[in-house]
Every structure is written in structure tokens, then in C-alpha cells.
Amino acid sequence: MSSAPHEQLRLMAVHAHPDDESSKGAATTARYAAEGVDVLVVTCTGGERGDVLNPTFVVPEAHEFDTLEGKRALRRAEMEVAAEALGVRQTWLGFVDSGLPEGDPLPPLPEGCFALVPLEEAAAPLVELVRRFRPHVMTTYDPSGGYPHPDHIKCHEVAFEAFHAAGDASRYQVDGGAAPWQPLKLYYNHGFSMERMRAVHEAMQGAGLESPFGDWIESRTAREIPERTVTTKIECAKYFPQRDAALLAHASQIDPNGFFFAVPRDVEAEVWPWEEFELAESHVPTRTPEDDLFAGIRGTEAAR
Template identity: 75%
Template sequence: MSVAPESGGAPERLRLMAVHAHPDDESSKGAATAARYAAEGVDVLVVSCTGGERGDVLNPSFGPGPTSLEGMRELRRSEMARAREALGVQQRWLGFVDSGLPEGDPLPPLPEGSFGLQPVEVAARPLVELVRAFRPHVMTTYDPSGGYPHPDHIMCHKVAFEAFEKAGDPSCYPGTGAPWEVFKLYYNHDFSLTRMRTIHEAMEGQGLVSPFGDWIESRAAREIPERPVTTRVEVSAYFPQRDAALVAHASQIDPEGFFFAVPRDLEADVWPWEEYELAESRVPTTLPEDDLFAGVRDVVETVGATVSTEGEHA
């Protein structure tokens, strides 16, 4: 893979692509990381695979929501615009339709034409095109379980992994632009049991009511395996941007609810990070990491320096 320098011999800016299933996922998973890197001059692009059309109104103070898919799509687009501004990032839609979260026993089939029913090669094609246009050095998405068993989250993982694997192969997805090989792929770990237990114990130690008690017990009872954490990014200074992005999704996030039940000073003290699992890397790196661009910066800076030196001797 070649890293093209910008005009003037300087290395190109680092680029991060965060691939999510629905609008609001970008604000609850890796949001402070995105805000931090954007503030540091990294080009950050959030990709929303679906429009969140089949999401319910989850904020009890919001009032009645739209009754049609089209109405909900427009509402969630407007919320996404405010969240994007709060984080200081770019954002693009892949254009697929939310599958909804099936409930019942047995589970009902997914709606015809929804994202979760798309063949992977069909759903991945627009993402491959976007990868080849934006040329991210790093991508983030969900682990193979989706983080939780929502069909769109599982499909999001499949599509992002496919794009990571195939975007650099000129024989794959013809007609979607020049090949671009991404350096690193990460999985988000924002709701790990370790994080929840640490914050839960800290809150109880201060005589506070933890929002995680029932959740910890239910996860432990189901013996949900904890995936390995390779990378912790310190982001406590960007909790305000994350919180502003959460509040922007007013139909989904109750400002008096779960996401805001932990005092921010306590959170910054006991868990100032967002965690990731390095799934694939095409550059050397040493684990554990504290930077998603570990190993990437060296390559980009080396290429830029080489080009600059060559120019001086020309």
C-alpha cells in the first residue's frame, strides 16, 4: 500500500473511518475517541449503514414519534446532523433500511429488503466504494457478535470486515474506484463487563446507585465471553462532546436515563478510556496500545519524509 503525500511534500492527514449500524450508535460507541482524533486534526468519517427507520422512540420525555418509516428516517437524519456537529466529524449514509430488532419466540422474519437480509457482497459494495474514496488508514466497527445480537449490528460487522479485506484488491468490486488497503481494523468494546463492573463498584463505594447492577448479573448469568482488549484510548477530556452527541439523538437518549447515570468526574477517575480490540493489522505494532494509529503514524511520517527529501535533491 502506498501513502500519497499532500501537495508541498507534507504527509497526508491521518484518516479514521468508524462504521456503525444506525444513527446514535456512533454516539454510544467510540464517540469520545472520534471527537479526540477530530480535534487533533485527523479526518474522521462516521458511516451509518442504515437510517434507523425502524427504531422506537426510547426517550420517555420525547413524546410521540413519527408513525411512518419516512418520518422516522427524516427525524433520525436531523438528529444525526446535530450529533455529527457535536463530535466534529464527517458522516455518510450507506442507504440501507433498518431491519428492526425482532422479538418473540420463535423470532419473526426480518422485513423484506432490510439491511440484515442483504447479501454481504451487495451491502459491502457501497462501503468499499466509500473506503476507496476516503482512503482511511484505520477502520473501527463491531465484533462478529455485533456487540449484541441485533441483525443490523451483525451485518455491519460482516460488511465492514469485507470492505477491510477487499478494498485493497483490484480484482474485487470493479467500478468502485482505485484500490485502497486499510492499515488496521478495530472492534469497539464500549460495553465490556470489566468496564461496567469497575464503574459499578466505584459507584457503590461512594454510596451511589449504579445503573449496571442488573446488567452485570444478567451478562454473568449468560456467561457472555469477554473479548480481548488490546488498545485503550484516553478520552476523558472529550466526554462533553460525547454527551452532546448522545443528547442530539433526542428520540433515543433520555438525558435523565442510563447513559447519564454515572457522574462524569467518577467516570474520568476510574475509566477515562475507550477500549478496542485490534482485529487485523497490516503494520507492525506493539500491544497493548494507547493509540489507534500506533504503527500507522510511523509509516505515514516516513513516506512523507522520503518524498520531501527526494524533492530537495531533485
């Protein structure tokens, strides 16, 4: 996965909320950043409606967490530390978190939230950002959002739209805007494939440890949830520490004694040293399975 010295490869990872960049493809972005790729994380919302998911969380001095503005400010501060841990750049699209509606029937989404913004209005700032940053590769969520959070689904729609529209000079025209740019590859993150969960689950059981995946595997099997195709595995165990540091930076969201840390890192590194992706679209020839998001780009005229 080395690149020629003259190449400046660029990767854009589009996420819904602060902390998503640290739980989905984080070790991969840390690896690429360490290897000289220009990595930009784009966060669509400020995470203003995220619940406190860490039972040990204490609001830091000089911050408050009772208003959308207070949550936004604190989660921005957390995001800054996480980006530094991963070694990536990060920017905000500036939309407001939609929250995760609960109940039957589901309540309406809050007025003005990200999920309710018309697609072209929501995609416009990302299209301009793509044209200015000029990524060779983009990553985001599959059409389901990975799980049915309205912001994750909207994030997919916005990133998908930007991938297709940024290279079209007739669309999203802005006075003084950047020139069109067509990203070459689009990937969807895959965090918890059944293959991965079974491998880790069996390793944990073999070591006499309690697995966090047992009930999950059984429920997914019982519901016959279809598996999306994994085309690309990035070896990145060396960067699990950076991923973990980024996760812990999101102290309001990540329980240090919770799910993300339930598997000993030596077990994980031995049986599953990869992060997985699905190649959704490519404008360059490539053969799957891949071990590099820039397969088909490195060493070609496309790496410009």
C-alpha cells in the first residue's frame, strides 16, 4: 500500500455525527494518514441531540450539556481531540442533529433537523467541499445508514449525491465555486459483518472469555438479515490504539468499560486485524477482493 513520492492521495470520510468517525473505519483512516494520504473527515451534524451514553461521564468545567448549543460546543471539543488522535483533518457541514426517534408510532422529527433538509440543499455544501478537497476516494454508509438513524440514512443520500454531482459542471453551480471534480471510488463502511462477529466470538469463547457478539449473532441469524458484500479489507491492527484513543475522546458518548472495548485487543488483532468496506462504485479498473481503498489509482495518472 505504498505510494510514489509524487502522489498526493486524498481520502474523504463522510459521517453523520461526531464519534462516528471513531467507530467506523477509524483505524483505516489513521493508517492512511500515517502513510501520507491527505485524510479529511466530514461531519454532517453537531451531534446536538445525542444522549449521554457513558455512565461515568462528567460535564467538564466551563461547559454545559443541557442545551443544543452546549452539547454542540462540547462535542466539537471532543471531535478536535479525536481527529488529533487519528491524525486526520476534520470539518463540519453545519447541520443540526435529528435525534433518534423512539416510540410507536414514531414522533415527528424536529423542525430544521438534518434529516428534513431537502436533498439538494443538504448536498450543496458537500459538493463544494468535494470540489475543493478533490478526494480520489470517498467513504460513507450504505443506503440503510448501517442502522436506521435518520441522520445516517441522510448522510448516505448526501454523500451519494455529492459523489455523482461534484464532477458535473451543470449541477450545483456557485459563483466563485471550485471547478468540478469527480471522485474515483465510493465505498460503504462495514463495521460488523457476520464473518467478523463469528471469528471474534469463537476466539473469545476459545479463550474462555465472554463474547459480546453471542446474542447479536443469534438475533441476526434468526431474522435472516441479508449480508452486504464485503469487497475490501484494510489491514490496520497497528492503528487500533489510535482508534481507541479517538473513541475515548468522545467521553460523552463512549463508555470506556462498554461494548467497544469488550474484546481484548490482542485477540482482535490476531483474529481480525482488518476493517471492511464495500466498493459501491469505481471509475477506475480494479479487481476484488482488494486490500487498498486506492487500488486502481496508485501509480496512475488518476493519482493527481
